[in-house]
Amino acid sequence: METSSQRDFNLRILLILSLGHLVTDIYQGVLPAILPFLKTKLSLSYALTGAVMMAANLASSVVQPLFGYLSDKKGKAFLLPLGCLTAGIGMSLISVPSSYAMVLALVVISGLGVASFHPEGYKTARFFTGDKMATGMSVFSVGGNLGFAIGPVIAVYIVTHLGFEFLPVIVFLSLLFLFSLLFAWKTIQGVQTTSKPLGIIGPSSQRGAYSALFLLIATVIMRSWTQLGLMAYLPFYYMDYLGGDALYAGKLVSVFLLGGVVGTIGGSYVADRWGHKKYLIATLGLSSLFFPFLFQAKGILLFLALGVFGMVLISSFTVTIVMAQQLLPHNLGVASGLMVGFAIGTGGLGVTVLGIVADHFGVATALKSINILPVMGFLLAFLIKYPSPTESGK
Numbered sequence: 001m002e003t004s005s006q007r008d009f010n011l012r013i014l015l016i017l018s019l020g021h022l023v024t025d026i027y028q029g030v031l032p033a034i035l036p037f038l039k040t041k042l043s044l045s046y047a048l049t050g051a052v053m054m055a056a057n058l059a060s061s062v063v064q065p066l067f068g069y070l071s072d073k074k075g076k077a078f079l080l081p082l083g084c085l086t087a088g089i090g091m092s093l094i095s096v097p098s099s100y101a102m103v104l105a106l107v108v109i110s111g112l113g114v115a116s117f118h119p120e121g122y123k124t125a126r127f128f129t130g131d132k133m134a135t136g137m138s139v140f141s142v143g144g145n146l147g148f149a150i151g152p153v154i155a156v157y158i159v160t161h162l163g164f165e166f167l168p169v170i171v172f173l174s175l176l177f178l179f180s181l182l183f184a185w186k187t188i189q190g191v192q193t194t195s196k197p198l199g200i201i202g203p204s205s206q207r208g209a210y211s212a213l214f215l216l217i218a219t220v221i222m223r224s225w226t227q228l229g230l231m232a233y234l235p236f237y238y239m240d241y242l243g244g245d246a247l248y249a250g251k252l253v254s255v256f257l258l259g260g261v262v263g264t265i266g267g268s269y270v271a272d273r274w275g276h277k278k279y280l281i282a283t284l285g286l287s288s289l290f291f292p293f294l295f296q297a298k299g300i301l302l303f304l305a306l307g308v309f310g311m312v313l314i315s316s317f318t319v320t321i322v323m324a325q326q327l328l329p330h331n332l333g334v335a336s337g338l339m340v341g342f343a344i345g346t347g348g349l350g351v352t353v354l355g356i357v358a359d360h361f362g363v364a365t366a367l368k369s370i371n372i373l374p375v376m377g378f379l380l381a382f383l384i385k386y387p388s389p390t391e392s393g394k
Contacts, residue, residue, distance in 0.1 A: 009130035011139065016184045017080075017125050018143030020177045024084045024117045025144040027091040027110055029151020030170065031056055034094070037164045042100055055104055057345060059111025064341020068119035071333030077188050079120040081178050086113030088174030095167040115341060122336035126325055127191045133326075134276065138268035138318045145261045149254070208385055209327045213338070215384045216327070220320050220343035222377030223284065225350035227314060229370045230256060232351050236363045255303050259310030260317070267315025276323050277386040280316045284378040287313045291371045313374065323386060 031053065039049045071079060090110025097103055121140065129136025158166055181188075234256070235249035271279035290309055297305040324335035350373075358366035 008128070009132050009136055010128040013128045013184050013187060014125060014136055014139040016180050017121055018140050019180055020080060020084050020117065021121055021140055021143035022147040023173045023177045024087050024114055025147030026151040026154060026173060027087040027170070028060060028114055029148045030091055030155040031107070033152035033155040034159060034164070034167065037159055038094065038103065041164065042098070042103065044100065048100065052104065052107055056107045056111045059108045060114035061341045061345025063112070064115045064119055064337035065334055066337070067116045068123070068331070068333030068335070068337030071120045071123055072331045076120060077124065077185075079116045080124065080188075081181055083113045083117030083120065084177050085174045086110065087117065088113070088171045092168040092171040095164045118340045119333040119337040122321055122340060123332040124188055126332055132272050133322045134268035134271045134319050137322055138265050141318045141321070142261060142264050145257070145264060149257055149261070212385045213324060213327050215380055216320060216323055217338060217343045219280070219284070219377045219380040219384065220339060221346050221350070222373045222380065223313065223316065224344045226287070226370055226373040226377070228351050229354050229367075229373070233354060233358065233363055233367045236358070237367045252303065252306055256306045256310040259307035260314030263311035263315030264317055268318045271316070271319045276319050277381070277384060279319055280323070281378065281381045283312050283316045284374050284381055287374040288371065288378055291374065295368065327386070
């Protein structure tokens with residue numbers, strides 16, 4: 001029987017969970033900003049510095065489905081405070097050791113905290129979205145988007161004004177979330193033991209659900225590869241190829257990501273009304289058509305174009321998570337881990353392929369070749385069988 005917790009949209013609980021998402025992803029955003037300071041302190045090579053980032057990405061993304069599996073076995077709400085606190089402790093202590101091995105260990109610990117928080121967070125948020133699944137999930141998701149954006153700013157402010165050795169003060173952000181969680185803990189624990197989310201796939205169609213999920217993961221990999229590829233090579237294109245300055249390139253990336261924040265909220269509302277699959281197809285199609293314009297626009301038009309492109313491309317982030325949860329209604333943690341961790345993490349590995357293209361054919365060719373990715377995602381999305389009764393009945 002469906003409970004009231006499944007029917008009702010609970011903004012208060014979603015905002016508290018979103019705060020935890022914001023704090024946890026702040027710790028992810030901190031690492032890239034402090035890598036130069038870490039490199040100087042430990043006299044690291046670029047290869048060893050890059051290995052730190054790779055270790056963080058592997059620990060925080062690829063293993064998320066495993067934590068999702070553990071979460072689905074039985075309600076594990078404790079992963080919310082534990083994951084956030086572990087992420088904070090690991091990242092806040094990274095400035096303390098003088099041993100490279102210890103730094104790697106702390107990065108992995110922080111990454112595992114991030115990996116454990118996300119599947120449980122998306123699973124728990126799903127119980128409080130009611131019928132507005134994508135809209136409710138966007139409230140939770142936008143916290144993470146903002147965390148990524150302000151994490152580097154917080155880290156640089158602390159290091160430049162107080163010193164690298166004062167980085168541990170950021171652990172207090174996780175304590176803030178733990179305190180706020182006290183006001184929702186009883187409700188969260190209660191809903192995990194009573195709610196049984198209703199999905200769109202019956203037992204007879206389980207094989208079809210897995211096929212649809214495979215195609216959905218492939219589609220998200222294409223979208224993730226597009227997003228991370230732009231973030232990684234847009235600065236190189238405007239600095240090395242066009243001779244622009246680093247500050248200008250950084251502003252372009254920021255506008256692109258901020259557009260994604262706006263799109264995450266607005267797009268989820270549209271997707272709930274229009275249909276999740278239809279919205280995914282439309283955004284990937286528009287992204288494919290709009291991408292070439294990024295190389296024609298200049299000045300203020302370029303900023304506007306990047307903002308719009310980010311808004312359209314990234315707006316389906318929450319929608320695809322909801323689609324995965326609908327396809328695996330009894331494994332919400334696994335579905336969330338596959339989308340947020342594995343699919344996005346795997347898409348990030350594609351950035352290495354773009355690096356190979358840039359080394360052999362130039363950064364301009366690498367950046368322009370990204371356009372094939374949303375096209376592939378668009379075609380894959382058409383093949384996803386997503387028979388939602390609520391959508392088909394509109």
